[in-house]
Amino acid sequence: MKKVSVIDSHTGGEPTRIVITGGPDLGKGTVAERLQVFREQHDAFRSAVVNEPRGSDVLVGALLVEPADKSCVAGVIFFNNVGYLGMCGHGTIGLVVTLAHLGRIKPGDHRIETCVGVVTATLHADGSVSVANVPSYRAVKSATVDVPGTGLVTGDVAWAGNWFFLVSDHGCELKLANVEALTDLTWRIRKAVNAQGFPEVDHVELFGPPQTAGAYSRNFVMCPGKAYDRSPCGTGTSAKLACLAADGKLLEGETWVQESIIGTRFSGKFRWHNRSRGEVLPVITGAAHVNAESMLLLAENDPFCWGIR
Numbered sequence: 001m002k003k004v005s006v007i008d009s010h011t012g013g014e015p016t017r018i019v020i021t022g023g024p025d026l027g028k029g030t031v032a033e034r035l036q037v038f039r040e041q042h043d044a045f046r047s048a049v050v051n052e053p054r055g056s057d058v059l060v061g062a063l064l065v066e067p068a069d070k071s072c073v074a075g076v077i078f079f080n081n082v083g084y085l086g087m088c089g090h091g092t093i094g095l096v097v098t099l100a101h102l103g104r105i106k107p108g109d110h111r112i113e114t115c116v117g118v119v120t121a122t123l124h125a126d127g128s129v130s131v132a133n134v135p136s137y138r139a140v141k142s143a144t145v146d147v148p149g150t151g152l153v154t155g156d157v158a159w160a161g162n163w164f165f166l167v168s169d170h171g172c173e174l175k176l177a178n179v180e181a182l183t184d185l186t187w188r189i190r191k192a193v194n195a196q197g198f199p200e201v202d203h204v205e206l207f208g209p210p211q212t213a214g215a216y217s218r219n220f221v222m223c224p225g226k227a228y229d230r231s232p233c234g235t236g237t238s239a240k241l242a243c244l245a246a247d248g249k250l251l252e253g254e255t256w257v258q259e260s261i262i263g264t265r266f267s268g269k270f271r272w273h274n275r276s277r278g279e280v281l282p283v284i285t286g287a288a289h290v291n292a293e294s295m296l297l298l299a300e301n302d303p304f305c306w307g308i309r
């Protein structure tokens with residue numbers, strides 16, 4: 001029987017399960033190199049942690065690893081029901097709150113090595129967390145794709161630690177009662193985008209008017225495993241900032257308040273990283289709450305030990 005200790009948290013309603021002990025040995029190297037070993041040799045472990053019957057499609061997992069960059073407090077590999085994430089904003093906020101819960105960090109700045117680069121997280125005295133994400137940019141403005149059952153849909157393609165297709169002109173109301181229709185639409189958009197030359201796009205993000213005072217916009221974010229993000233999505237909000245910056249609709253240092261489909265919020269700002277290349281450094285702020293400390297038991301005689309896959 002293998003034992004795996006995990007701490008669960010949620011960030012604006014979106015869950016993160018962090019593997020504290022009992023994870024696979026991924027050898028030495030950078031977090032990006034260890035991701036390769038995880039993916040090629042231990043993918044069943046990913047499924048065991050996040051998939052049913054221990055987890056659910058919405059759960060994002062995070063494996064703590066030794067950082068190769070010794071200026072970092074931790075290395076982390078994020079994963080979900082179908083694979084691996086480059087970066088995860090809500091998950092990084094959950095990680096920082098979890099490390100504070102364990103007494104491993106105090107308020108202040110903490111560098112974290114991810115698969116796509118080092119991010120800096122600031123744990124504030126009030127428990128909220130800001131994450132300075134990897135350089136982010138819009139790769140394509142106004143790409144039009146033909147979506148079966150819908151017709152032409154136009155959106156921007158942006159990188160912010162994951163690849164996003166961002167759509168404002170979709171004609172749907174972004175409310176929880178529409179989740180099934182929104183899931184269906186974004187899933188068809190994702191397929192169409194990937195079939196028409198943007199194979200790297202893993203998340204589709206719809207935008208609409210906010211429903212609470214003080215927010216600037218509401219979003220619905222479809223993740224690669226067909227679960228929608230309950231939070232406003234840290235990398236998705238970073239992608240939005242990159243597009244707003246590229247359009248001159250948000251200036252360096254100005255605040256953007258992004259509301260999720262369930263009404264939770266992140267605030268975001270950016271500073272230019274390389275203006276001529278359109279690259280920004282987004283900073284996303286939100287809060288997370290630890291809600292479980294558990295021991296997962298992996299017994300080989302359990303037919304679903306490695307998850308339902």
Ligand code: PYC
Nearest residue numbers: 088089090233234235
């Ligand atoms: O917050 O970046 C994020 C994220 C990605 C997928 C789910 N959440």
